Amino acid sequence: MATTKKTTAKTAPAKTAPVKEEPVKKTVAKAEPAKTVATAAKKAEPAKTENVKVETVKKAEPVKKAPVKKAAPKKVAPKKVAPKKPVPVETKVNFFVEYAGAQVPVEEVIKNVKATYGKDAKEISIYLKPEESKAYFVADGNAEEMDVFFC
Known part of the structure; x- marks a missing residue:
């Protein structure tokens, strides 16, 4: 009886062909005075092709600080003043x-x-x-x- 040793072969991940990376074209959108950054970015995009990657660089927008909320002054309810009742005039009666x-x-x-x-x-x-x-x-x-x- 001969014993045979089974060896389990570890499967190595399948090798894939190296992907050829094409150089990335960078386009910088120049802001024109009357146009917004979003409009300039749309114009800077080239026509879509299948194998071309295009990155657009966006200008950093200034960070807007949230306005500091001031505590509203406490509203004090006006004191209710009872309307003054007219003082009844006593009529002197001589009977x-x-x-x-x-x-x-x-x-x-x-x-x-x-x-x-x-x-x-x-x-x-x-x-x-x-x-x-x-x-x-x-x-x-x-x-x-x-x-x-x-x-």
């Missing part, structure tokens, strides 16, 4: 009760009712009967009466 040629101011009757009751009341109702010369009143639920003198 008199007249009977048999004599008169009594109502403010005097109210002042005498408060004095007769003797303490501050939350609510007072007054009923004036000049023919009897009396004032009947209810102060905080307590009913009382007093004399009224017409002068």
Whole structure:
């Protein structure tokens, strides 16, 4: 029994024929005053042929710096001022009760009712009967009466 050694042959990459590089034609686009660089580059391109490589050199455009953004000033909301309400004008009222040629101011009757009751009341109702010369009143639920003198 004879043993044979198998050798594995490594496959080498297929050799290809060297590619002949043709010289690269460089064209420089000259900027004309009224024409843009893009228009000049289009004119500089030669007619396309199959085996010719053409490189165009572009002029470096100046780098534009982004404008520095300034922080906008904070907007302060104007303070809301409530419209001024007109001050109500108190009208002074003079109210008199007249009977048999004599008169009594109502403010005097109210002042005498408060004095007769003797303490501050939350609510007072007054009923004036000049023919009897009396004032009947209810102060905080307590009913009382007093004399009224017409002068």
